[in-house]
Amino acid sequence: MAIVEVKGVEKHFDEVKAVDGIDLLSIEGEFLVLLGPSGCGKTTLLRMVAGLEKPTAGEILIGGEVVTHLPPRARGVAMVFQSYALYPHMTIFKNIAFPLKSMGMPKDYIKKKVHWAASMFQIERFLDRKPRELSGGERQRVALARALVREPNVFLLDEPLSNLDAKLRTSAREELYRFQKEIAITTIYVTHDQIEAMGMGDRIAVIDHGKLRQIGTPDEVYFDPEDTFVAGFLGSPPMNLVEVGDKVFGFRPECFLPQEIYLGCRDEVTPFGFQVTRVENLGSDRLVYGNLGERFDHHHVIANLPTSFTQYPIETGATYKFAVPSPMIKFFDKKTGRRTKIFSF
Amino acid sequence: MTTGNAPPRPVGAEKVGRISLLLDNEKLLGILMIAPAVLYVLALVGYPLVLAFMYSLSDITIGSVSYNFVGLEKFKEIISDSGFKIALKNTLLFTFVSQAIVIVLAKILALLLVKNFKGKFFLRALILMPYVAPISLGVIGWLWMLDSIYSPINWFLQHSGLFGKDFRPMWLGKPFLAMFSIITVHVWRMLPLATVIILAGLTSIPQDIQDAAQVDGAGYFRNLFLITIPMMLPIMMVAILFGIVYTASDIIIILVLTRGGPYDSTQVLVSKAFYTGIDASDLAGGAAYALFLFPLLLAVAIFMLRIARRAEVT
Numbered sequence: 001m002a003i004v005e006v007k008g009v010e011k012h013f014d015e016v017k018a019v020d021g022i023d024l025l026s027i028e029g030e031f032l033v034l035l036g037p038s039g040c041g042k043t044t045l046l047r048m049v050a051g052l053e054k055p056t057a058g059e060i061l062i063g064g065e066v067v068t069h070l071p072p073r074a075r076g077v078a079m080v081f082q083s084y085a086l087y088p089h090m091t092i093f094k095n096i097a098f099p100l101k102s103m104g105m106p107k108d109y110i111k112k113k114v115h116w117a118a119s120m121f122q123i124e125r126f127l128d129r130k131p132r133e134l135s136g137g138e139r140q141r142v143a144l145a146r147a148l149v150r151e152p153n154v155f156l157l158d159e160p161l162s163n164l165d166a167k168l169r170t171s172a173r174e175e176l177y178r179f180q181k182e183i184a185i186t187t188i189y190v191t192h193d194q195i196e197a198m199g200m201g202d203r204i205a206v207i208d209h210g211k212l213r214q215i216g217t218p219d220e221v222y223f224d225p226e227d228t229f230v231a232g233f234l235g236s237p238p239m240n241l242v243e244v245g246d247k248v249f250g251f252r253p254e255c256f257l258p259q260e261i262y263l264g265c266r267d268e269v270t271p272f273g274f275q276v277t278r279v280e281n282l283g284s285d286r287l288v289y290g291n292l293g294e295r296f297d298h299h300h301v302i303a304n305l306p307t308s309f310t311q312y313p314i315e316t317g318a319t320y321k322f323a324v325p326s327p328m329i330k331f332f333d334k335k336t337g338r339r340t341k342i343f344s345f
Numbered sequence: 346m347t348t349g350n351a352p353p354r355p356v357g358a359e360k361v362g363r364i365s366l367l368l369d370n371e372k373l374l375g376i377l378m379i380a381p382a383v384l385y386v387l388a389l390v391g392y393p394l395v396l397a398f399m400y401s402l403s404d405i406t407i408g409s410v411s412y413n414f415v416g417l418e419k420f421k422e423i424i425s426d427s428g429f430k431i432a433l434k435n436t437l438l439f440t441f442v443s444q445a446i447v448i449v450l451a452k453i454l455a456l457l458l459v460k461n462f463k464g465k466f467f468l469r470a471l472i473l474m475p476y477v478a479p480i481s482l483g484v485i486g487w488l489w490m491l492d493s494i495y496s497p498i499n500w501f502l503q504h505s506g507l508f509g510k511d512f513r514p515m516w517l518g519k520p521f522l523a524m525f526s527i528i529t530v531h532v533w534r535m536l537p538l539a540t541v542i543i544l545a546g547l548t549s550i551p552q553d554i555q556d557a558a559q560v561d562g563a564g565y566f567r568n569l570f571l572i573t574i575p576m577m578l579p580i581m582m583v584a585i586l587f588g589i590v591y592t593a594s595d596i597i598i599i600l601v602l603t604r605g606g607p608y609d610s611t612q613v614l615v616s617k618a619f620y621t622g623i624d625a626s627d628l629a630g631g632a633a634y635a636l637f638l639f640p641l642l643l644a645v646a647i648f649m650l651r652i653a654r655r656a657e658v659t
Contacts, residue, residue, distance in 0.1 A: 052556050073562040085557035089575045098571075102562030146561070156560075 002063030002076070002153040003028050003186055004049055009058030011044050011210075018044040020210030021058070029184040031177070033201035035191060037233070041210040042190045043158055049188060050079050050156050063153055073102065078152035082159040084143040086131040092118075092142050093127040099150045117149040120179075137168045144176075148183065155180070155187040161196060173199055194234055198222065206230050223252070225330065228337040239330075240301040242292065247340065248332040251324045253287070253304035258312050259323040267325040272296075274303065274322040279314050281307065288314055400632035407626035419633040428609055428617060429634075436613040436638070438524065440592045443531045447588055448581065450532065451539035456569075458540070459547050476537035484601040487530045491516035491602070520610035523603050527611050530598050535591065539584045546580030547573070578652070586649040590642055614638050 006024040034042040051072035121141040225231035273293035280287040605612035622631015
């Protein structure tokens with residue numbers, strides 16, 4: 001087991017800077033998620049950690065050793081690919097045995113190890129089959145077993161769940177999380193799906209345009225975004241961002257509720273007039289679209305009310321008194337997009 | 346939304362030509378479109394093939410006016426001919442040796458060409474040249490290259506100092522050298538096609554799988570022999586199948602370079618068929634020589650397709 005350290009790493013593809021100077025230090029045994037929109041450079045960063053891509057500048061350390069110029073096989077990393085990348089011409093047994101064979105392990109050891117890995121993912125009965133005879137979920141387990149079988153120092157996952165259907169993804173997410181805690185191997189997980197990131201990550205590194213925007217626990221990046229990009233990227237719908245003068249302030253739609261709800265609340269609340277233009281009932285949530293008052297230039301914002309709040313009927317066209325707990329309002333500099341220390345309008 | 350401003354529809358817009366309606370009938374359209382191909386195959390492949398079968402079962406010659414069925418007499422006759430065994434042996438030698446060389450070289454070449462380097466496009470175009478150049482012209486070029494007196498190859502070998510001043514191999518005049526030359530020229534000619542086929546197979550292997558093998562600890566050769574080649578087996582089979590059928594039925598190189606000589610040492614079944622059937626006007630004998638290959642090649646084709654199916658790639 002080892003920690004991964006990325007120091008000022010850059011990767012240029014011709015003119016394009018896919019990764020533009022990222023510093024990152026993992027914690028032993030943690031589940032670190034690289035989150036960002038597609039094309040942000042997160043997969044390139046992961047591939048550089050794996051050794052499949054050479055950085056244009058910077059260094060990569062695994063377990064304290066510089067591995068920047070080592071090939072993947074000398075790094076002790078295992079990787080799971082989005083497409084699972086199973087070897088189609090080999091049986092599942094041979095697929096899982098492949099990393100061990102490459103290490104030159106004795107035959108009976110390989111056999112024992114493959115069965116151990118297979119039992120961990122309940123795929124023992126598929127060992128004699130070929131990958132094409134398996135479903136997507138089963139293939140994904142095989143890919144995990146193959147990655148795990150040689151007990152790597154670092155576990156790299158590149159969107160391993162995105163090829164599964166929505167229902168399977170939920171259970172696979174839970175399983176993957178439990179499994180990572182069990183083996184406690186430092187894991188770097190790339191995804192563009194914030195639900196996966198929030199649900200599984202011990203820490204989330206938000207990446208955009210090849211730059212690290214913020215790294216922190218899911219709570220930190222969600223409730224304390226360091227800049228407007230993180231604020232606008234996380235959450236669905238994301239944080240409402242309202243421009244006032246040279247500042248931007250933001251608040252989460254789910255904190256933006258009818259003022260009466262906050263009656264008797266210890267925190268100070270900031271009230272807003274809210275003219276509703278549209279109500280969307282999504283089953284568990286009610287999304288309320290509308291505009292703030294004159295003071296905020298009728299800025300468009302969204303409120304997210306749990307449907308269980310049945311005592312607050314909301315009508316389109318009417319104006320209501322909504323409020324946000326004052327500590328939940330975050331201020332940003334309009335020019336740089338970074339958080340500011342100023343806490344008033 | 347309003348439709349008030351929509352332009353008025355021209356009168357009679359629903360009327361569609363009868364022919365265009367007729368062409369909507371997929372059954373009819375299908376037959377119409379496939380007809381030229383079927384006619385072509387029937388007239389230029391099917392008919393001559395049937396004719397060849399009929400000829401081989403007769404004693405027909407160029408001057409014959411009637412058809413005289415003699416059963417398998419002609420086959421018995423050619424098999425007992427002393428030239429037949431040599432031609433059969435040469436055919437097998439020529440085909441399998443040249444294909445073995447082609448497939449190995451094509452594989453190496455494809456592995457090189459799939460990499461990114463400067464001038465890749467130029468090199469790819471250059472390698473395709475032997476295939477796009479008219480084959481008879483190319484072979485005539487080789488005829489000069491392999492000439493016993495004016496051969497630039499000999500000139501080069503003499504001046505390289507490795508061999509003496511009198512080093513003057515008769516490339517097309519000695520049995521072993523003649524076969525060697527024929528195979529070399531054939532490899533030169535078949536290599537481009539095989540390379541392109543294998544290159545296509547190589548680029549069809551997902552990058553993820555190559556990456557996975559790398560991360561799983563496979564070095565270059567392990568990757569090559571355990572991942573790349575097994576995954577490409579079906580497409581390599583296609584290249585080999587084409588190559589074998591093509592080689593076993595090819596005549597141009599032999600006709601131009603050696604005419605089957607010296608002493609029948611490069612005589613193959615096809616050239617034998619040509620010399621017997623056309624030059625010696627024994628049509629029945631020529632057809633029998635030509636058709637002798639038919640079951641052999643059919644067996645090869647079936648065998649290859651079976652292997653290709655077994656090595657399926659998802």
